[in-house]
Amino acid sequence: xxxxSQSPRYKVAKRGQDVALRCDPISGHVSLFWYQQxxxxxxxxxxxxxxxxxxxxxxLPSDRFFAERPEGSVSTLKIQRTQQEDSAVYLxxxxxxxxxxxxxxxFGPGTRLTVL
Amino acid sequence: xxxxxQHPSTLSVQxxxxxxxxxxxxxxxSNYFPWYKQxxxxxxxxxxxxxxxxxxxxxxxxxxxLNKTAKHFSLHITETQPEDSAVYFxxxxxxxxxxxxxxxxxxxxxxxx
Numbered sequence: 001x002x003x004x005s006q007s008p009r010y011k012v013a014k015r016g017q018d019v020a021l022r023c024d025p026i027s028g029h030v031s032l033f034w035y036q037q038x039x040x041x042x043x044x045x046x047x048x049x050x051x052x053x054x055x056x057x058x059x060l061p062s063d064r065f066f067a068e069r070p071e072g073s074v075s076t077l078k079i080q081r082t083q084q085e086d087s088a089v090y091l092x093x094x095x096x097x098x099x100x101x102x103x104x105x106x107f108g109p110g111t112r113l114t115v116l
Numbered sequence: 117x118x119x120x121x122q123h124p125s126t127l128s129v130q131x132x133x134x135x136x137x138x139x140x141x142x143x144x145x146s147n148y149f150p151w152y153k154q155x156x157x158x159x160x161x162x163x164x165x166x167x168x169x170x171x172x173x174x175x176x177x178x179x180x181x182l183n184k185t186a187k188h189f190s191l192h193i194t195e196t197q198p199e200d201s202a203v204y205f206x207x208x209x210x211x212x213x214x215x216x217x218x219x220x221x222x223x224x225x226x227x228x229x
Contacts, residue, residue, distance in 0.1 A: 031215060042122075042205045042219035043160065056216050091159065095215070103148045103209055105217065107159040 002026070004108035006092050012114045013082045021077045021111045025094030032075050033105060034067055035091040043091055049075060050097065082115045089113070118143040120208050122220025130228050135196050137223045139206035140188040146208040148215075149182060149189050154222075155202045163204075164191070196227045 005024045013019050025032050031050055035043035036059075045059040051072035060067070064082075069075040079086055089112050093105040119142040129135050141149075147168035152160035166173045166180045166189065173180050177196075182189040193200055203224050209217040 033215075033217065035219075040222075042207075042222045045216055045218060048216060058216075097215070103211075103215055104150065104162050104165065107152075107161070109159050 004092055004094050004106050006090075006108040006111050008111060009109060010112050010114075012116065014116055015084060016081050017115075018078065018080045019082055019113065021079075021090050021092075021113070023075045023077070023092030023094075023108060025073065025075070025092070026096075026106055027073075028096065029094035029106075030072075030097045031095045031105075032069055033093045033095075034075070034077050035093065036061075037089045037091055037110070039088075046077070046090075079113075082113075084115050087113055087115045118146075118208070118210075118216075118218045120206060120218045120220045122206050122223055124223060125221065126224045126226075128226040128228065129196050131196060131198060133196055135191075135193045135200070135225055135227075137191045137204055137206065137225075138188060139190070139208075139220050140186075141208040141218070142187070143208065143210055143218075144187065145210045146187075147211055148209040149180070150207050150209070150217075151178075151180060151191050152205045152207065152219075153202045154205065160205060193225075196225075198227050198229050201225055201227045 034046040037043045047057040049069040064080045066078045089110040092108040150165035154160040179192045203222045206220040
């Protein structure tokens with residue numbers, strides 16, 4: 001079956017521009033996560049959804065970052081007034097909660113954001 | 117806040133030798149510990165995981181051990197092969213309040229043929 005998909009795969013933005021990154025999780029997966037991965041580093045937690053509810057957004061670095069999952073499926077991560085330090089790969093992951101190996105997260109290919 | 121430390125950052129072994137990567141975590145509520153392999157330019161993929169009620173788990177050439185008292189866990193790869201070369205990430209996850217997952221900084225493993 002289809003895995004987690006993300007779009008766009010690459011995004012170049014000018015400093016100050018707003019961007020929107022999309023994640024399509026595996027169908028039926030309850031949980032959805034967003035991570036930021038800088039070059040040579042591990043994924044850093046940004047936010048977590050269970051269905052449409054955003055249960056944890058403690059990792060969002062500033063109020064310029066906003067995520068939503070209005071119908072409990074597709075999610076969008078929006079970054080307003082992008083800064084150079086926002087340049088990173090943004091990874092989305094989904095998991096099926098509460099069933100056997102429910103914690104296993106399946107990652108998308110990521111969106112590489114470059115802010116000039 | 118929660119933290120996961122991973123060592124070493126780089127590991128080079130000869131083909132056929134074993135490789136060991138170690139992680140420590142700070143949040144005593146953590147109860148799920150996955151390991152991910154990430155090849156260059158690709159997404160992280162789960163290779164093995166362990167829950168807090170188990171001390172050791174093995175899957176063919178890879179094994180993970182967990183010491184909850186000391187709050188550390190390790191990945192062991194035996195009979196390494198060149199295709200094992202990648203970056204490996206440990207992580208710690210806590211079920212209460214959600215499944216927030218904290219990743220280590222990664223270990224770049226080189227297996228020399």
